[in-house]
Amino acid sequence: MGDQDRPGVLVSGFEGPSGICKDHVGELQKHFHLITMQELLENKTQLGPKIQAVYIWDRKPAITLELLQSLPALKIVASPGSGLDHLDLKLIASFGVKVANTPQAVxxxxxxxxxxxxxxxxxxxxxxxxxxxSPDTEQFxxxxxxxxxxxxxxxxxxxxxxxxxxxxxxxxxxxxxxxxxxxxxxxxxxxxxxxxxxxxxxxxxxxxxxxxxxxxxxxxxxxxxxxxxxxxxxxxxxxxxxxxxxxxxxxxxxxxxxxxxxxxxxxxxxxxxxxxxxxxxxxxxxxxxTPHVGSATYRARQQMMENLIDSILACLSGLHIPNEVPFK
CATH class of the missing domain: 3.40.50.720 (NAD(P)-binding Rossmann-like Domain)
Structure with missing residues (x-):
């Protein structure tokens, strides 16, 4: 399957503190055509309709009304961890978009x-x-x-x-x-x-x-x-x-x-x-x-990534979504 044939998934980027984990990029690219926020901003007309999922990492990209309006094919927002305070669940649901997270991983x-x-x-x-x-310590x-x-x-x-x-x-x-x-x-x-x-x-x-x-x-x-x-x-x-x-x-x-x-x-x-x-x-x-590192272990981050992939693939296939967040 060529890169363009895989489902389009929006990610924050590959660099910087909010970039997706470098160790995860290869695995994600096996399943998805990854599109960065920068690429989307430069070519909304062509890329917007190709994006079926948003893969959040370090709370980025931010899910705004403007972003949702620019992604007509969007089906799911997949966010790592258990906290959801960075997501407007009511707004996302109003676009008919699902949400999944990874509580077991963290x-x-x-x-x-x-x-x-x-x-x-x-x-x-x-x-x-x-x-x-301390160099000043002489006795305990x-x-x-x-x-x-x-x-x-x-x-x-x-x-x-x-x-x-x-x-x-x-x-x-x-x-x-x-x-x-x-x-x-x-x-x-x-x-x-x-x-x-x-x-x-x-x-x-x-x-x-x-x-x-x-x-x-x-x-x-x-x-x-x-x-x-x-x-x-x-x-x-x-x-x-x-x-x-x-x-x-x-x-x-x-x-x-x-x-x-x-x-x-x-x-x-x-x-x-x-x-x-x-x-x-x-x-x-x-x-x-400590710098918000509660779930920051190699194993947990790997499991988060795997859980997010499973949820996106299930949603795009019309199957039961693991860890779907219910909208109340």
């Missing part, structure tokens, strides 16, 4: 990252590393202490596939697990990880030594953790966020960390990303930051 590595951040913040790994390598203090993880209480906010995998890992650390979720899990699932449901978020915040955010960003969850919620937490508590930056009121978080309302925070996400280089969160010793 759940295990993101849960691993959540535990890595929890452990790093509790045991002050980044501070300890800086002390160990025996009174430089971290926080115990084993036997402590973890509150998980958002018990979807990622949150549940966090609970499975936390159980191995003999943690007491509380969770708050829009919908309560089955009792068998709770018992399997030893998790207790908190109908009220306030109850979870007051009891937890660690609070981990593992939920999606929606209009209901934006700003979920603000001044009031931070003040409900223990002064010894650590906040871990592996969801989205906008789940937390960042100004309130900075204030809470500066004034001892909570002990520390470990964040894989922020708003914006990256933060401005003069942002106060970058200057606090009791903050551990």
């Amino acid at each position: 759940s295990s590595p993101t849960a691993d990252m959540g535990m890595a951040l929890l452990l790093a913040a509790a045991r002050r790994v980044v501070e300890g590393h800086q002390m160990a390598v 203090s025996r009174n430089w202490l971290g926080q115990e993880v084993t036997g402590s209480t973890l509150g998980i906010v958002g018990m979807g596939s990622i949150g549940y995998k966090v609970a499975q890992r936390a159980r191995a650390f003999e943690m007491r697990i509380l969770y708050h979720n829009r919908k309560r899990r089955e009792s068998e699932e709770e018992e399997a990880v030893g998790a207790t449901y908190c109908e009220r978020l306030e109850d979870l915040l007051q009891q937890s030594d660690f609070v981990m955010l593992a939920l999606s960003l929606t209009s209901q969850t934006q700003g979920l953790i603000g001044r009031k919620e931070l003040r409900l937490m223990k002064p010894t508590a650590i906040l871990v966020n592996i969801g989205r930056g906008l789940l937390v009121d960042q100004d309130a978080l900075v204030e809470a960390l500066q004034t001892g309302v909570i002990r520390a925070a470990a964040l894989d996400v922020s708003h914006p990303e990256p933060l401005p280089r003069d942002h106060p969160l970058l200057k606090l010793e009791n903050v551990t930051l």
Whole structure:
């Protein structure tokens, strides 16, 4: 099958931080004729009607009204990961276009990252590393202490596939697990990880030594953790966020960390990303930051790509679409 005979798929490009993964290009080209945004912009009349799918990588290309209007043959938007806050699902559905994502591909590595951040913040790994390598260090203090993880209480906010995998890992650390979720899990699932449901978020915040955010960003969850919620937490508590930056009121978080309302925070996400280089969160010793790498493993990215290919091919063949996102 020649390149032009394969279904046209729009991609952001092949270069730069938002370009599709170089290791994936060959596999994608076996199935699709890849058309970049630059190529489309230069020749909308000829290329627009050939594009049947959009393959999103690093939230690009952005799905706008103008783009949808220029792609009359578009059938599916395929987006990696589980978060959908970068997509206007109502707008896309109004064009009769399907959406698919890859939640299974990201759940295990993101849960691993959540535990890595929890452990790093509790045991002050980044501070300890800086002390160990500093040219000014002459001796190690025996009174430089971290926080115990084993036997402590973890509150998980958002018990979807990622949150549940966090609970499975936390159980191995003999943690007491509380969770708050829009919908309560089955009792068998709770018992399997030893998790207790908190109908009220306030109850979870007051009891937890660690609070981990593992939920999606929606209009209901934006700003979920603000001044009031931070003040409900223990002064010894650590906040871990592996969801989205906008789940937390960042100004309130900075204030809470500066004034001892909570002990520390470990964040894989922020708003914006990256933060401005003069942002106060970058200057606090009791903050551990990573650059939104929850699902950034070779294996997970490979699985994402394979899942997206499967969803596009199924859609174009009129078959059941794996991981189709239902429009409510």
